[in-house]
Amino acid sequence: MKKLLLIIIGILILGVVGFVLFGKKQPVQVGCTMEAKVCPDGSAVGRSGPTCEFAPCPDVSTKTPTDASSKISAPEFVAPLERAGERVTKKPFGIFIDPKTSPIQPEKFRGYHTGTDFETFPEEAKSDVPVRAICSGSLETKRSATGYGGVVVQKCEFKNELITVIYGHMRLTSVEAAIGKDIAAGDIIGVLGTGGSKETDGERKHLHLGIHKGNMVNIRGYIASKSELSEWLDACQLFSCSL
Numbered sequence: 602m603k604k605l606l607l608i609i610i611g612i613l614i615l616g617v618v619g620f621v622l623f624g625k626k627q628p629v630q631v632g633c634t635m636e637a638k639v640c641p642d643g644s645a646v647g648r649s650g651p652t653c654e655f656a657p658c659p660d661v662s663t664k665t666p667t668d669a670s671s672k673i674s675a676p677e678f679v680a681p682l683e684r685a686g687e688r689v690t691k692k693p694f695g696i697f698i699d700p701k702t703s704p705i706q707p708e709k710f711r712g713y714h715t716g717t718d719f720e721t722f723p724e725e726a727k728s729d730v731p732v733r734a735i736c737s738g739s740l741e742t743k744r745s746a747t748g749y750g751g752v753v754v755q756k757c758e759f760k761n762e763l764i765t766v767i768y769g770h771m772r773l774t775s776v777e778a779a780i781g782k783d784i785a786a787g788d789i790i791g792v793l794g795t796g797g798s799k800e801t802d803g804e805r806k807h808l809h810l811g812i813h814k815g816n817m818v819n820i821r822g823y824i825a826s827k828s829e830l831s832e833w834l835d836a837c838q839l840f841s842c843s844l
């Protein structure tokens with residue numbers, strides 16, 4: 602009888618122990634290794650969780666392309682002359698010019714100025730003044746034209762749109778690049794023409810820089826109606842003309 606009681610108590614103890622050990626499914630704490638995985642964006646993730654899987658990498662697919670494309674598509678414009686900010690003093694972009702009131706006397710032009718005039722310093726009167734490409738693009742035209750003397754046109758892009766850049770009053774014999782040749786921003790295109798000569802069509806020694814929107818070559822330096830100015834860009838908004 603006593604033996605039977607011991608067996609019953611034994612079975613009960615085993616039952617309780619078995620319930621404690623196997624009855625509850627407790628989460629098992631695992632110590633993960635300290636390995637780290639490097640993600641495409643350069644950050645690192647470690648292992649975690651019961652199976653020690655790597656945490657997911659941050660999702661960079663939505664932000665990387667916009668950041669990258671905005672940098673790539675932003676063209677770099679440079680000033681065409683040294684100390685450009687000190688030179689824009691007489692005819693800025695959009696000024697209305699009239700023979701009577703013009704800051705240049707005598708004056709033969711009338712209308713809204715489609716470009717920006719960069720003056721020369723007195724010490725440059727007899728020396729060559731190199732003109733640099735303000736953007737990267739192909740040489741479209743180099744020829745003689747009334748009002749300019751030598752004029753050079755380059756085709757570039759601004760905000761993914763074509764533009765033509767007009768460099769007026771140039772000495773054509775100094776422009777070595779052939780039509781169609783690519784010129785990088787900052788490369789020397791040629792030098793300014795001599796003041797009061799055929800090279801400038803009798804104008805003072807200075808650079809007229811015009812930027813026309815679109816593919817079409819339009820070298821007009823002055824236009825009759827103010828609304829047409831919207832076809833042109835102010836060069837000083839593309840590079841610094843301030844002191």
Ligand SMILES: [Zn+2]
Binds near residue numbers: 692809822
């Ligand atoms: Zn001009």
